[in-house]
Amino acid sequence: MKTTQLRKLTQDWGADFTGIADLQLLRGIKTEPANLLDGYSRAVSIAVRLSDGVFDGIVDAPTPLYQQHYLKVNSFLDDLAVRVTQYLQKHGAKALPIPASQVLDRVNWNSYISHKAVALAAGIGWQGKSLLIVNPQCGPRIRLVTVLTDALLETDEPLKNRCGKCTSCTEACPAQAIKNVNTEYHFRDRDEALHFERCVEKVVDDFAKRPFIEHPICGICIKACPWGKEKKKRSRNPKTESLLPAT
Ligand code: B12
Incomplete structure (x- = not known):
């Protein structure tokens, strides 16, 4: 099976970035159930870019528009994962799509597997001080979504962390939850990077209780990251065909 063909198809279906993780890199990672990765050798990590217009509207709290976008992108990612699964199965491989955003435990806040850990191993981005995956083009x-497979796809390499001395997400966090610690590869646990309980309290006990939000979302550390800001993005992609008038 051609890895390049799968990459091209996911782009045609609407994915912005696709990476392949070697599951050897994720040995020992916490999964639910514990044997989730048994029988799989690769993970396809797919990323869909969020709307900059939606982030323009976020100031100090999530907006109803962000809530709808969050839900719609989750379902789009789940559709992409099903398509990838169909493709892999048609080519004789085993495939398991992991839902974009299904919480399995509202005490420890865990899911089947961390899409961030998979995306990191698949070269989609590095793990930022906010604990989020920061992509070089979109911050x-x-x-993210993940499909586990036994297809022997060609793997990607993890990227180097480029947060440097930046403190943008730390300063912006409305819960003062980000500790401003950097990691070369990935944090050992959430507490190394975050005052985790502050983040949960803010999104669960405050934001999710607001009208038309109703989900544990925030978006402020996402908006603050300079790697996601429009200006930087355009200048870093001079070859991308632009729909804007020439300047
Ligand atoms: C539960 C959950 C939450 C909980 C808990 C968050 C958390 N940090 O765990 C709450 C409600 C608080 C939350 C908040 C947010 N979330 Co949330 N959340 C999830 C969900 C559904 C499960 C996460 C999970 O299982 N965490 C368990 C912990 C233990 O895992 P972890 O921190 O990801 O990684 C650990 C290990 O995997 C390991 N590790 C990490 N990398 C690597 C790499 C290797 C190679 C290895 C071996 C190990 C390793 O170390 C980490 C620390 O223990 C995921 C979807 C998913 N399935 O991944 C989305 C997800 C993480 N959330 C996301 C987002 C965007 C948010 C918010 C910004 C809210 C919003 N949408 O506006 C905030 C940000 C909070 C923050 N700074 O972390 C995105 C992140 C996208 C990105 N660019 O990185 C995800 C991936 C959803 C998606 N489909 O895209 N979330």
């Missing part, structure tokens, strides 16, 4: 303005 953390992406959402």
Whole structure:
């Protein structure tokens, strides 16, 4: 099976970034159930870019528009994961799509597997101080989904962390939850990077209780990251065909 063909198809279906993780890199990672990765050798990590217009509207709290976008992108990602699954199965491989955003435990706040860990191993981005995956083109303005497979796809390499001395997300966090610690590869646990309980309290006990939000979302650390800001993005992609008038 051609890895390049799968990459091209996911782009045609609407994915912005596709990476392949070697599951050897994720050995020992916490999964639900514990044997989730048994029989799989690769994970396809797919990222969809979020709307900059939606982030323009976020100031100090999530907006109803962000809530709808969050739900719609989750379901789009789930559709992409099903398509990838169909493709892999048609080519004789085993495939398991992991839902974009299904919480399995509202005490420890866990899911089947961390899409961020998979995306990191698949070279989609690095793990930022906010704990989010920061993509070189779109910053953390992406959402992620994963498909586990036994297809022997060609793997990607993890990227180097480029947060440097930046403190933008730390300063912006409305819960003062980000500790401003950097990691070369990935944090050992959430507490290394975050005052985790502050983040949960803010999104669960405050934002999710507001009208038309109703989900534990925030978006402020995402908006603050300079890697996601429009100006930087355009100048970093001079070859991308632009729909804007020439300047
Ligand atoms: C539960 C959950 C929450 C909980 C808990 C968050 C958390 N940090 O765990 C709450 C409600 C608080 C939350 C908040 C947010 N969330 Co949330 N959330 C999830 C969900 C559904 C499960 C996460 C999970 O299982 N965490 C368990 C912990 C233990 O895992 P972890 O922190 O990801 O990674 C650990 C290990 O995997 C390991 N590790 C990490 N990397 C690597 C790499 C390797 C190679 C290895 C071996 C290990 C390793 O170390 C980490 C620390 O223990 C995921 C979807 C998913 N399935 O991944 C989305 C997800 C993480 N959320 C996301 C987002 C965007 C948010 C918010 C910004 C809210 C919003 N949408 O506006 C905030 C940000 C909070 C923050 N700074 O972390 C996105 C992140 C996208 C990105 N660009 O990175 C995800 C991936 C959803 C998606 N489909 O895109 N979320």
